[in-house]
Amino acid sequence: MDKKEIIEKLSPIERKIFPFVEKDIEEICEKTKLDKTSVLRAFSLLKNKNIIELIEKEKKVINLGLNGVLYLRKGLPERNLLNELINKKEIILKEINIKELNENEIKVSLGVLKKKALVEINGEKIILKASEEELNKKTLEEKFLEELPLDLNSLTPEQKFAFENLKNRKNIIEIKNVKEISAKLTEFGKKISLDDLREELIEKVTTKMIKTSSWKGKKFRAYDIKSPVPRIFGGKRHFVNQAIDYAKKIWIEMGFKEMTGNIITTSFWNFDSLFTPQDHPARDTQDTFFISNVKGKILDERLKNEVKKSHEGRIGQGKGWQCVWEEENAKKVCIRTHTTCISAQILKKISEKKEFPAKYFAVGKCFRNETVDWSHGFEFNQTEGIVVDENANFRQLFGYLKTFFEKMGHKKLRFRPHYFPYTEPSVEIDSWNEERSCWVEVGGAGMFRPEVTIPFFGKHIPVLAWGPGFDRIIMKHYEIKDLREMYKNDLTKLREIKFFLE
Amino acid sequence: MTNITLKISEIEKYLGKLNENLKNKIISTGIEIEDLNEREIILGITPNRPDLLSFQGFLRHLLYYLEKRKVRSYYAKENKDYSVIVEKSVKGVRPYTVCAVAKNIKFDDEKIKEIIDIQEKLHLTIGRNRKKLAIGIYPMEKIKFPIKFLAKNPKEITFRPLEFNKEIDGLKILREHPTGREYAHLLEGKNVFPIFEDADKKILSMPPIINSHETGKITNETKDVFIECSGFDLFYLNKVLNIICCALLDMGAEVYKVKIIDKKTFYTPDFSEEKIEFTIDQINKTIGLNLKEREIEKLLLKMGIKIEKGRKSFFALVPPYRTDILNWSDISEEVAIAYGYENLIPEIPSISIIAEEDENYKKKRKIGDILSGLGFLECSSLHLNTKEEIKRMHYQFKDFIEIENSKTEYNSLRIDLLTNLLKIFSENSDSQYPQKIFELGPVFSLDEKEEAGIKEKNNLAIAICDDETNFTEIKKVLDYLFKMLGKKYEIEETENTNFINGRVGEIFVDGKKIGFIGEISPRVLKNWKINFPVAALEIELFF
Incomplete structure (x- = not known):
């Protein structure tokens, strides 16, 4: 760049300090009426243009x-x-x-x-x-x-x-090391005379200038368009919610309706209607958050009796859990441990209105009584889905899950047998983690057992059901290594984290 | 999930090299490989398969799956001398027992360890930590039939418990013996404690706590054992006895039946194979395959299950050690596992259903868009508050719903979102100002009308923290939000101890109070160590 071009790019503060540039900073401030920060900024701009070089001296100052x-x-x-x-x-x-x-x-x-x-x-x-x-x-x-x-x-x-x-x-006194910066004109800087700066350059476009065309025949100061600018941050949705929106979109594209339900529920919906035996370890306060000072109700008398029969082995071919089912136990109130309790509630609606084939999904918070570490929190999101259809089968379950996980960025999947009290056959989905080169569990699924479906429908209707943990699925996308970061609300991180771009 | 640790050398003796192929086969059968080193492999067993909690069980499972062993049936011999009398006295405390005798076992240290391991794993899982059932094993040479299962006043029960130096009574066992203390809760407060006693009135054990040191300790010299299983549920007692006996039979032992003289008299172990009815159609429809009868038969044999043909359907003969096969749906999973999940081709059926997003969620998403347009950051915080957090606000503990036994200090359901927003300001004093945040989510309050006794309201809270902020700043946001939603609101003066007097209002829509708006009281700000003013609002999503 030649001298002329560079001079045109000098900003107002650079121009202001140039005549005094080799003086003490304090003096420059006094002469130009600029504050110290502006003078230092002008220094760095001039240095970038190779007009001055900066000399740093360390002084011991008594104060x-x-x-x-x-x-x-x-x-x-x-x-x-x-x-x-x-x-x-x-x-x-x-x-x-x-x-x-x-x-x-x-x-x-x-x-x-x-x-x-x-x-x-x-x-x-x-x-x-x-x-x-x-x-x-x-x-x-x-x-x-x-x-x-x-x-x-x-x-x-x-x-x-x-x-x-x-x-x-x-x-009484203290000695501090103070860095003092001063400027010295470079060989190139020395070639610039005060006269060079005389030419009037337009800094700002004003309303008056536009109206009167007074800019004609004059020059605009050219900017250094490569110099860095101060950072700005916009408002945005929470990154987990952005991902949830995306997941919802995937389900909706596949023709699923959204279902919702309360976070606080009865054991009846969370466990009993899903054929989880009343002495199951998950129904202990060690694993589940119970709320003992509130008593729940079971509103549907017919369904209650059917569920009781199912547990006691008195429906269909089932042998049940060989135990006496106690209503009081089912009335215990808990914070849902899985979104599958929403599926159970929607099954009631579907069975009453005989509205099937039906496909429903939900994404929602679930809770387990856990101590908190990098891979566990007591709160996490689950993405739930059910398909109710006389012709639903296990291979279709694989089909829905494969499509969903692939769209969520999990391309290499493994399906293997697993166990849940309420599904048969059951499956666990693993996703290949390239970085750690191992399989990571991402979710469970299966077909509801007849013991689950018969109390609702009076006969067995195939229901595909799944409930993979959601937070773990999106850790990969956001490069989050510690689940605790999900709900930490570190504003600096929230401002900087990238958008969910899928 | 319960883990078992097996020696790789033992596995390779029967199954060949533990290479990738064998590892994948193990996983395909439904067993997880949790860890692996040069000598040992740690396997994860799901709770429906207690029969896999031993080396013998694992080996049987894999030999069948790999078609290296023919599916066998299990038989018990008979001997009139072996009987156990169940007295009425046990009915109130531990009502049932089932028993067996196993002979000609060469008990070396390895085998003793394996038997104890099975026993412990079964106690822990299906036995619900000995609450539902417990198992006792005794050397035959130390005891004399018939054996009695009875209950006595604990003070009258005196014997030397296992690995203890003296005789003590039942109550003292619960207080002084280490195992006694661990399981004391299972008998505490009972008038009588159950015991097994032999024909010479020697005490064998006090289930589910401890065996006698004299009659209940297996050594290298032991060849024959008496096995009892006591508890509350005959079905599972029988199954657990079968699991142990089948493992012993696989090890080469002989098993004898024991006559149980209860209200009714019966013989255990009962190895009869339960018949579960299924149709080829049920299996194919469930999995989505088109398998022939012969193929299904072959696949089920891989799972150790034989089948019989009925008139219109088939019957699966459930091996005596399986506890988890309740009906045809379980059979369909057995077939699917034998077929291999990796061989099932995923399919998307064509059912046309009109998809829909939930109305409420749609509204939340819109509000989120409007507020992020104004430069607000959405936060997502926990649904539970700590006592410490509640104390920082002007709230009463009694307004909060408390959770039982939380493992962390978070033990109350949140009643608002504002508390969490202030917490966020408090934790982010090093982040750039102004800080403008909002959150959408449920808050909780008691309500008898609700099915679960608790009402969930969907709330929206917005807060600004900055040295320049004030009531006007937050009211501008409220104004804009309502304009964008095409709604009208009114503000009435009110008092609220979390806000500054004279700078707080209640927000009304159509005459219904939906929330608060105002400047947070400096006292609350100080509680949170927030150094700048905060203006905030919280409303229920009203439309």
Whole structure:
């Protein structure tokens, strides 16, 4: 780029500081009326254009310490002691009682005054020896404190004397390393004259300019369009909800209706209607959140009796769980442990209205009583689905799941046998994790057992059902390694996390 | 899922090299490989297959699956001398027992360990940690038939429990013996404790707690054993006895029946194979295949199941060790596993149904779009609050619904979303300001009218934290939101201790109160260590 082009690109602040660019920053600030940040920004812009080079110097600067600030306002301890002596001429050591001074400060003050021969100590007695003149004059230390901050390497002999006296006293002064930046024109920079900058460049397009066409024949300052800009962040949906929206879209594209249901439910819907035996370990407070001060109801008397029969082995071919089914146990209220309880509730609706074939899905929060670590939380999302159809079969279940997982970015899948109390046949889906080169469980599915379907329909109707955990499926997409990050609401991360782009 | 650890050398002795192919076969049969090193393999067994919790069970399963062994039937011999009398006294405390005798077992240390392992795994799983059932095994040379199963006052039960140095009574066992303490809850408070006693009135054990050291300890010298299984459920007692006896038969032992003299008299173990009816059509329709009778027969043999032909249907002969086959649907899974899930071709049927998104969710999505357009970040926080969080707001604990036995400090259902939004500000003081956030989600309150006794309202909360923010800023958002939704609202003055007096209002729609809007009280901000003002609103989704 030639000189002319570069000059056209100089921004207003660069132009402002250019005439003073080799001076101290403080001076530049004063001359240009810019603040320090703007001057530093102009420095870096000029440096990028190779007009100046920056020189960094480290300085040791003496400044007021915590006590120094206080003493500057209230006077040094020795000054306070002197003032007390002016009134009383002599004091007994033990009787000194000055509001501003503590025992330690009195001791130090006495030492200082004695060294300067301003007082004399005679046993317990302290006698003032200073002349009127000495009393009225500021000490070197007092002057020094007023002069701070100062460069350690350029102290006058008087300042040096005061510094030596003060440096070992508690928190009166402190020394800090300060970086000082100054600029020096480069060879190229030296070629730019103030006259070069005289040409009037248009900075901002104004309303007036547009109306009067006053810009015609003038030049606009050219921008350095490659220079970085401050970051901005937009509002957005939570990343998990973005992914949920996408998952919902997949189900809807496959012709599924959305079903919803309450998070707080009875054990009847969460367990009993799904043929989970009443002594099943999952029905313990160790695994499930129960709410004991609330009593639930079972509203559908007919279904209740059918479920009871199913558990007790009195329907169809079933042998049940060889136990007595207790209504009280089914009325226990819990926070749902899976979204399958929504499927159970929708089965009631479908069976009553005989509305099948039917395909329903849900995505929702589920809860388990777990301690929290990187791979477990007590809250997680599940994506649920059922297909109710006389002709539904196990291969179709594989078909729906394969399609869903592939669209969610899980291309390599494995189906293997598994066990759930309410499905038969059952399947577990694994997804290949390239990074760790191993299979990772992503969800369970199956066909509802006759023990589940007969209480609803009066006979067995095939129902495909699945409920893979959702959070684990999307960890891969967001490159999240710790499930706890999902609901942590770290605003910086929420601002920066990419959109769900599927 | 229960894990068992097996020696790879033992597996390879019978099944050949444990290569990728064999590993995949194991997984195809429904067993998970949890871990693997040079010497051992750890397998995950699902709770429906307690029969696989031993090496013998695993081996049988795989030999059948790989068609390396012919499916066998199991038989028990008879001996008139072996009988167990069940007294009425046990009915209130541990009502049933089933028993067997096994002979000619060469008990080396390996085998003793295997038997104890099976016993422990069965206790833990199907026995529900000995609550539902427990198993006892005794050396035959130390005991004399007939044996009695009876219950006595615990103070009158005195014997030396296993690995203990002296005789103590039943109550002391629960207090002093380590195993006694572990399972004390299973007998505590009962008037009588159950015991097995032999013809010489020697106590064999006090189930489900502990055996006698004298009569209930198996050693390298033991060849013949008496096995009892006691508990509450005859069906599962029989199955568990079968699982153990079949494993012993597979090891080469002989098993003898024992006469159980209860209310009725019967013989155990009962190895009769239950017949489960199924049709070829049921199987094919369920899996989505078109298998012939012969093919199904062959596949079921791979699962250790023989079939018999009925007049119109077929019968699967369920092996005596299987607990999980309840009806034809279980048979269809057996066929599917034998066929191999990896061989089932996924299919999408053509059923035409009109898809639909839930109305409520649609609204939430729209509101989310409107607010993100204004630069707000959507948050998603937990549905449970801690006591500490509740304390920081001006709320009473009694307004919260508490959860039993939470393993974390989160133990109350949230009653609002605002608490979580303030928590987010409090945890993000290092993030760029202004912070503008919102959340959509359910909040919980008691309501007897609901089926589960708890009402779930869908709420929306919006909050701004910034040194420049105030009531006007949040009201502008409310205004915009309602305009975009084409709705009208009204604000009435109110008081609310979480907000500043005179800067808080109630929001009404069509005369119905739907929420609050205002500036958060500095006292609440201080509780949360938030250093800037917060203006917020929370409303129920009303339309």
